[in-house]
Amino acid sequence: MSRTAYVNGAYVPTRDALVHINDRGFQFADGVYEGIAVRRCKMVDAGPHLDRLWRSMGELAITPPMGRKALDVVLSEVIRRNRFSDAFLYIQVTRGVAPRDHAFPANDIPATLFVTCKRFDFDKVLQRALAGVTGITQPDNRWGRCDIKSTGLLPNIMAKQSAREAGVFEAVLVDSDGYITEGSSTNIWAVTEDGDIVTRPITDNILGGITRARIKTIAEKLQISIKDAKISVEQAKNAREIFITSATSCTTPITKLDGEKIGDGTVGPVAKRLIDAYFKFTDN
Numbered sequence: 001m002s003r004t005a006y007v008n009g010a011y012v013p014t015r016d017a018l019v020h021i022n023d024r025g026f027q028f029a030d031g032v033y034e035g036i037a038v039r040r041c042k043m044v045d046a047g048p049h050l051d052r053l054w055r056s057m058g059e060l061a062i063t064p065p066m067g068r069k070a071l072d073v074v075l076s077e078v079i080r081r082n083r084f085s086d087a088f089l090y091i092q093v094t095r096g097v098a099p100r101d102h103a104f105p106a107n108d109i110p111a112t113l114f115v116t117c118k119r120f121d122f123d124k125v126l127q128r129a130l131a132g133v134t135g136i137t138q139p140d141n142r143w144g145r146c147d148i149k150s151t152g153l154l155p156n157i158m159a160k161q162s163a164r165e166a167g168v169f170e171a172v173l174v175d176s177d178g179y180i181t182e183g184s185s186t187n188i189w190a191v192t193e194d195g196d197i198v199t200r201p202i203t204d205n206i207l208g209g210i211t212r213a214r215i216k217t218i219a220e221k222l223q224i225s226i227k228d229a230k231i232s233v234e235q236a237k238n239a240r241e242i243f244i245t246s247a248t249s250c251t252t253p254i255t256k257l258d259g260e261k262i263g264d265g266t267v268g269p270v271a272k273r274l275i276d277a278y279f280k281f282t283d284n
């Protein structure tokens with residue numbers, strides 16, 4: 001079955017969804033994006049994802065291509081037309097099409113907007129989470145505004161490719177002081193040797209994950225206390241548990257980092273509780 005995408009005002013077969021070669025997203029990565037999981041035809045945390053999209057556009061002075069309510073309608077329509085019950089929605093907004101020039105175009109040009117949808121297998125993600133995954137550390141050599149969900153992802157891609165070539169699942173990015181920032185496309189958490197559950201505070205050098213925020217709310221309800229704190233690579237390797245969060249990994253434990261076992265090398269009790277609670281949340 002051919003998938004349907006939305007591009008600049010039209011619903012079209014994904015294979016026919018095209019943007020102009022002078023699109024600034026194509027030439028400069030002058031654009032932002034969001035990825036939203038869909039569970040049983042319902043978007044998971046749509047509100048916070050759209051808040052973040054609006055924030056990313058605002059930080060880069062990109063004029064939104066439409067209002068939030070209109071975008072919500074487009075997203076629902078893309079889900080409906082693709083007839084997936086569980087899916088992953090990708091939304092991209094770029095500054096638009098203009099002859100190549102580094103500075104913003106002088107005239108107000110319409111932003112480019114497209115939305116694609118693909119099947120997403122929640123059960124597979126759950127099985128993977130319950131088995132745990134492996135990771136390697138990689139230097140974080142990204143720019144200073146990782147809080148903006150920009151399409152400029154080369155360092156993330158290079159790090160993920162290194163992980164792939166090393167036969168592991170995720171690249172854990174490390175800043176020049178030896179502290180973990182985040183994963184190539186995930187936020188990182190640890191249960192320290194002392195039993196504290198920690199994740200890096202949100203500043204300009206990491207993305208404020210929507211799943212990170214949701215896990216915090218869920219943890220509060222379960223009376224699990226979470227601290228915002230930096231985690232050094234050494235602390236991570238001595239931790240009882242490490243796990244990642246994102247819209248597509250939900251909550252997934254890393255049981256081995258750089259070939260070293262985390263804790264006893266199996267999925268720990270804190271991660272297990274949060275995996276269970278997060279999947280219950282998406283099911284409702």
Ligand code: PMP
Pocket residue numbers: 035156182183184185186187207208209210211212245246247248
């Ligand atoms: N950090 C980075 C660099 C990411 O790309 C992502 C995934 N978009 C995340 C964290 C997790 O964010 P979310 O929970 O909103 O998917």
